[in-house]
Amino acid sequence: MSQRQPRVALRVDWPQCTARGLCAELLPERIHVDPWGYPHVLGEVPPELLQRAREAAQACPRRALHLVEHRAS
Amino acid sequence: MTQPRSALATPRPALEVMIAPGPLLLSTVGRGPELAVHEAQWGPLPALSTQALVELTAAAELRGRGGAGFPFARKLTTVLANRRLGRAPVIVVNAAEGEPASAKDTALILTAPHLVLDGAVLAARALGAREIHVMTPTERPGSGTAVTAALAERRQRGGERVTWRHHEVGARFVSGQAQAVLEHIAGRVGLPVTAWVPEAVRGVRGRPTLLSNAETYAQVAALCHVGLSEYAAVGQDSSLGTTLLTVNRMTDDRLIERYPLVVEVPTGAPLSTVLDAEDLRSPVLLGGFHGTWARPGQLAGARVSRPDVEARGLALGAGVVAPYAGSCPEGVTATIVDYLAGESAGRCGPCVNGLPALARAMTGLVADPGRSGPARGEVERFCGLVAGRGACTHPDGVVRLVRSLLTLMDAPEGWDQL
The missing domain is CATH 3.40.50.11540 (NADH-ubiquinone oxidoreductase 51kDa subunit)
Known part of the structure; x- marks a missing residue:
């Protein structure tokens, strides 16, 4: 808790995404699939899931999943 | 389809x-x-x-x-x-x-x-x-x-x-x-x-x-x-300058008037400078096809200013003011949603799949407008599935329109009781 980590969220590059579904398999805690197979991303990524979120983003064959700075809406 | x-x-x-x-x-x-x-x-x-x-x-x-x-x-x-x-x-x-x-x-x-x-x-x-x-x-x-x-x-x-x-x-x-x-x-x-x-x-x-x-x-x-x-002096009621509006009267036969009217009004002027009493007794689609339905009476005393319109839970958007002189706002909205579904750029999955599904659900809602009917549930479900999920705000605009229709249908002082 000594250093403030930047808050991170997952963002989909929608025109790139073709519903391959790897992200939802790799990070089911934060990514669900909609009825058409496209990812439904839930809010902020907690620190304990950060490493796996990175792996999910890297695993996307379409490079459509990005880690971005979380902006509170 | x-x-x-x-x-x-x-x-x-x-x-x-x-x-x-x-x-x-x-x-x-x-x-x-x-x-x-x-x-x-x-x-x-x-x-x-x-x-x-x-x-x-x-x-x-x-x-x-x-x-x-x-x-x-x-x-x-x-x-x-x-x-x-x-x-x-x-x-x-x-x-x-x-x-x-x-x-x-x-x-x-x-x-x-x-x-x-x-x-x-x-x-x-x-x-x-x-x-x-x-x-x-x-x-x-x-x-x-x-x-x-x-x-x-x-x-x-x-x-x-x-x-x-x-x-x-x-x-x-x-x-x-x-x-x-x-x-x-x-x-x-x-x-x-x-x-x-x-x-x-x-x-x-x-x-x-x-x-x-x-x-x-x-x-x-x-x-x-x-x-x-x-x-600043041109504006009224503590607003500054002017606002351009497009007044487009919709009927069951046409969504775009043959000769829509473009007017420049002082910002803050009463909306009744461009709408007559008959218009104000009808539902009015504010802000165009990505806009929000105002129910009859909701615009009484309204002014052409962002704060005034927003305080009523509505948005002026790019200034389209479209009174609807017909008997079925559900039907008109379903028609608009069907059109907007076809206007998707076809690039984002939730929009490509979700908007046609929402358009079909809207057709169901026209046939079965009950508040607790299955059609209503489908419409709400697809709104939730497309909102905020696309490269542009096209899905969000469609959802804003549909949700404002649901609010219009739920209004206790429904337009058809007037």
Whole structure:
């Protein structure tokens, strides 16, 4: 808790995404699939899931999943 | 599931527009769009420093008129903060007006193109930009012709030290969206892509880009020409300046009136200056096809100002005011949603799949409008599935329209009881 980590969220590059579904398999805690197979991303990524979120983003064959700075809406 | 669309289901912009003379932007209506008329009315372009333009537009509380209403002065300061050596800003004038129910940018381009172009030149000088792009829609060819003629006049006059580029963008609803316009300028297909940073930070060729709606530039020019006190004095009820509105009366037979009316009203003026008692007893679609339904009576005493309209839970958007004189707002909304589903750029999965599903659910809702019926549940489910999930705000705009219809249907003082 000594250093403030930047808050991170997952963002989909929608025109790139073709519903391959790897992200939802790799990070089911934060990514669900909609009825058409496209990812439904839930809010902020907690620190304990950060490493796996990175792996999910890297695993996307379409490079459509990005880690971005979380902006509170 | 492709069905032939009826004329009703495929609204196209009106071919002719009625344009009423107005206090500022539309003050030369009836006298012609020529440069000589413009200069006789407004005089030479004032020279404003960067700081002066930022302060003036901030003091005038000027916001973008494309629908989102972003404060113009803040956009200017973002562009300024991202200037670098060799990365001079670029100006984009967006008159693409993809919303078929809106005609105010077209009206401006047809009657006062030089006021719009003046605003762009003022911004270019203040920001140190040398390149101005002007976007008009292929579907409204009169706009393109008017811009071509106006630019020829300015080139002949000379002395402007800017490079003008005129583009005609595609006919889709989403073609006028900011990222789609930037894609078009970049020589790619003019459809929305994901924006990772705002165009004011990185836009045309990676340069900070001031992209604003045509009316916004005309407002900037009018403000700079007449000065803050005169500009402010035009407004009413503590609002400043003017607002362009498109009044488009919808019936069960047509979504776009044959001759929609474009009017310039003092900001803060009563909405009843453009709507009669009959209109105010009907549901009114505010802000166009991405807009919100006002139920009968909800606009009583309303003023043409963002704060007033927002306090009623509505939005003025790009200024479309569309009273509906029919008996089935569900049906009209279903027709609009079906049209909007077909206007998807086809790039984002939730939009491609979700909007047609939402359109089908809307057809179900027309047949079974019960509040607790299965059709209602389907409509709400698909709204939840498409909201916020796309490169542009097209799905969000459709959801806003549908949810406002549900609110209209639920209103205790329902329109059909009046």
